[in-house]
Amino acid sequence: MILNNDKLYSQLNFVLNKIPFAVLMENYERRLEFVNQNFCQLFKIPLAPEQLIGFDCKIAAAQSAAMFSNPTQFLVRIEEILTAEEFVSHEIVELADGRSFLRDYLPIINEGVHNGHVWIYYDYTEARTMEYHILHLKKFYEQILNHIPADIAVFNKKHQYVFVNQTAVRDDSLREWLINKDDYEFAKERGKNISFADIRREAFNQAVSTKKVYEFLEEGINRDGHHKFNLRRFQPIFQENGELEFVVGYGIDVTSLKKTEEYARQKDIIFAKVADLLDVVVIVIDNNFQVVFANAAYESFFGIPTSQIIGKEIDAIAIEDTSIIRKDIAQYQQTQHAHHTAKVYQVKDKYGMIKYFSYSFTPYVQGKAGNINYAVFLSDVSDQYYAVAELQKIIDKERRLNELKSGFVNIVSHEMRTPMSVIQSSAEILEMLNDADKVTKPQLQLYLSRIINEVRGMESLMKELLLVSKIEGGKMEFKPSPQNMNEFIEQINSTNFSPYKDGRKIDVQFKGQEYPVSFDKLMMTHILKNLIENAFKYSSNKASPIIRISYHKSKVSILIKDFGIGIPDKDFPNLFKAFARASNVEGIKGTGLGLLVVKYFVDFHKASIHFRSKQNQGTSVLLELKNHDT
Template identity: 50%
Template sequence: MVFKKNDIALDLRFILNEVPFAVLLEDNQRRLQFVNPNFCKLFNIPLEPEQLVGFNCEQAAESAAPLFKDSQEFLERVKEILEKKEPVRQEILELADGRVYLRDYLPIINNNFFEGQVWIYYDYTYAHSLEMKKNNQKKFYESILLNIPADVAVFDKDHKYLFANKRAIKNDEIREWIIGKDDFDYVKFRGRDVSIAEKRRELFKKVVNQKEFNEFLEENITPEGNIQYHLRRMHPFYADNNELEFVVGYGMDVTSIKNAEENVNRREKNLAQITEILSIAVIVIDQSFNVIYTNSSFESTFGYASDDIIGKSIDEIAIENISSLIKEIGLAKRSNSFEGSTKEYRFQDKYGSKRYLSISFVPYNTAESNEIFYAIFFSDVTDQHLAVSELQKIIEKEKRLNELKSGFVNIVSHEMRTPLSVIQSSAQIMEMLNEANKLDRDAVDFHTKRIVSEVNGMESLMEELLLISKIESGKVEFRPFPQDLESFVKVILHEKYTQLADGRQMQVIVKGVKQEVEFDRMMMNHILNNVISNAFKYSEGKRDPILQLHFRHHSVTIMVMDYGIGIPEKDLQNLFKAFSRASNVDSINGTGLGLHVMKYFTDFHQAKIYCKSQINKGTCIMLEFTYKSYLNAKNSIN
């Protein structure tokens, strides 16, 4: 399609009308040429954009100046920008009503001639409030860190001080002096034993070399002659490129703890219990199902920070199966019974990860209020669930292997006995004819063909057994790539099914718009040969079978239909099991392995199989393959 200049202008006008920010375009005389609806909305202008075209922008700026916190500064800054005619990016403007805007300015210069300018405004109020909150939080945490009741220091990679809080160094002047120096400088300045600096340096090197947290107990003598114990800890922090960024050192006076070991043990036990509780995700709701508390484990489990969900109803949280949990709590409230067993649910966090969690909840009330609250505890049992699932897979695999073993014994004892008997009898007959000097060419041809036929059948059986063995042991590689499925089908039909003894041929029908399909050639060759050969084998003397390819929007279906003996309904459920054959096949040769292997290969492609059949009317097998990529598919069956 060819666009004219006017068409492009209309398209640009349409785009500027739809962008999520306010746009104003004025010419070099400061006459308004264009303004979008968002500009009128942002500045509460009760006119349509088209009605503003031609306005004097200088007068409009003066009229709008009272909207801003400092109207005079607003006008002076506009004047300054217009004089410089240089681009301005994301300039912050504060409005009188508390809102905050970002402003961009772009001069329009064509062939060194100034033609006008574009002003762009964004509502920055919410983002600005978050930024202010972040800065306030930063100051708040810096204040906490500076005044925290524990020695805290930060070191660079050379063990030089980057920061020390008031507890570590009380004197403000010395705390400033120590920045850029190390503990050797400090002990020298203080006139203390150099072994203190040596021990700290040894710990520093240890945590840096081992790249993990470490600690030691430091023993000092106070000016009063008392022994004082400090627990010194260091923790290294590394950048994404594995380069050391800094080391945090922190310590605390543990003298009283050392002198009261029993009290320490009790406290450690309590701390261990608290840690165990906090390792479980906890959320507390009121009687209206509004969230009033979550712990840090809840955020790590579900991806929702406390600030994002406190005050909201629990059913507003996008967590899978949360409605089932609400229903359980509602039933417990109505029956006033909270002694039910712990239940397991599958949940999905905000990032799409799925976990299995064991859930329990209890009601409680506080001393200050009689209001009932509900504490809900989430324990991650994903590993246990997956372990059970893997165990079930192993059991199922063992079951399949046992079935294969049993079937193999049956094949060896029955299916192979007949061809071996045929081979033996043909060989004996030829031997007898030869001894009687009656072995002519026709007899040799007849018995040789019988032997070759039976050998080929046994060879085919062994190949299928070996193929199943390779699949079960995970040695079959899955190598799909986009291909022309129609051509692939036609090649198979041409090579194997154009000169059948009874003269029949496969009738091919193609529907829809042909597309490339991703498939593994070896596996698809086995799938197609199996369903096509079965269609001919079980419909001898009947109409030509039909193969239909139907290309749809998201998938392609391969349907093979014959008019043969059909499959009894009772046999359909075992159709794809190893060594399973329909009860009406009589003397038609077969091992019961072909469809079993085909099922494996369709599973590799994540394809679906449908089968419909009626006795003496025929069978229809339909395979559905999607056009999706298999880049993440498994290379083998486990």
């Protein structure tokens, strides 16, 4: 038997039935030793867990194989895992009803002897649906990029294509062939001179080495055999750790701009007509920083007639900060090098909506006199910007969930070991005393109190885990209403801390003219109880904590101060992280989840919380709630 102690089994049964995973334990002969309620619910088993104890799991697996999309493969894979006797993590299992599960397997090995198996299942259906959704978004944005009237390509670290849009390469087969190839291979395939590949490679390396956008003018021959000029730009994208992730190449045809010396008047007409057809905002600026042209897209986006900015300095255009444009033009005037600073502008369109525009510019010769003008391009990248932001939210949420899972495993394997040991030892002592008929009422009370306290501690941990899970899952409702803050705090104090278990009482002080404060009672109760409990818990044998409620015109501040062990400076960055505790709390019980939940609830209120502390000198916590009436 894997679990041969009835009391230990009872405690494990209580804990494992609380965790949000399906758990099954079998002995080496594959007889079922334990299964929790979540397992029965996940696999729709119409029996109570205790009715399944002793079942032959091999027979049960064969009988339930039809639930899976590939019954044969399901059974074969179980035998493979059991034969290997190695840890398996997050293996995807597909069910016939369309659900997807993640499966973990842990061999139970005691002193080198294999005693049994643990199977853990998680419902992965929603996460799998999210993955498909992300894939759909990827295809969606690829379709958008393919219809943008500009050459767009994405390169890996080796300057090999990983994406190129249809505007750049119309031939589908050639576009597919280009993936994981570079321009030298393209030149060889098409029998072209490699000089253009040399220029592009140099520009690519320059952008990567400087970590800035690099822009250059490329001359070539178009499909009709005529000269063409493309303004090309390489923009390197780096990860947070500084490592290059990929490089985006962007090119627009500026052939008409290069022909201005020969076809000045014709060019102006063509340029104006073409620019008016573009979705990109085009603004032309002369050497004196005055606007000489703006296309129809400018008026379409900003709702401002182009006549209002023609002839005026660039500060008149509908973006707040034109210093970047001035700087790039001034740099070109000094160096004759068309390099500009990467910039994304946040502006309001004619409907008052926030939009994001990427900026680029190119100089060109205007007329026979050889005057230099500068074409500024503002491209609407709002969709890409919001898509990246949304994907980042998904990534951040997934990372938080992974941290919570890792922390949960650590809590189960470490933090619960001590209470389980206390419970087991207390139960065994009581059992021995009872067998010897020597148990006394004080002894019974002592050991029962230990068991009850440890069980309550584990129950508190499980409640906090479930609360965090509820918040992360977006299932927590925020219900604020105007309340009397003074009475609310007095009620919490009298119910929970008057006095504290060590006999101390908190000193409650009120300042200013009170007024109703809007907050969620459930959340605020949790916030204040946690912070006051911490003030007592971490200041044992010290002066009583203080709580001061101050009313200001625009906010209500609640200061909770203790004179205890304080928080080391190195632990401040981890205050609101799951399962993180200060390095000086050894011997003081805690889960590392309390302040995480507090921070969630503070954010619900759009309030603020600040800590000030020094080790061995106490801690002050300042909670500030806005007065929404102001």
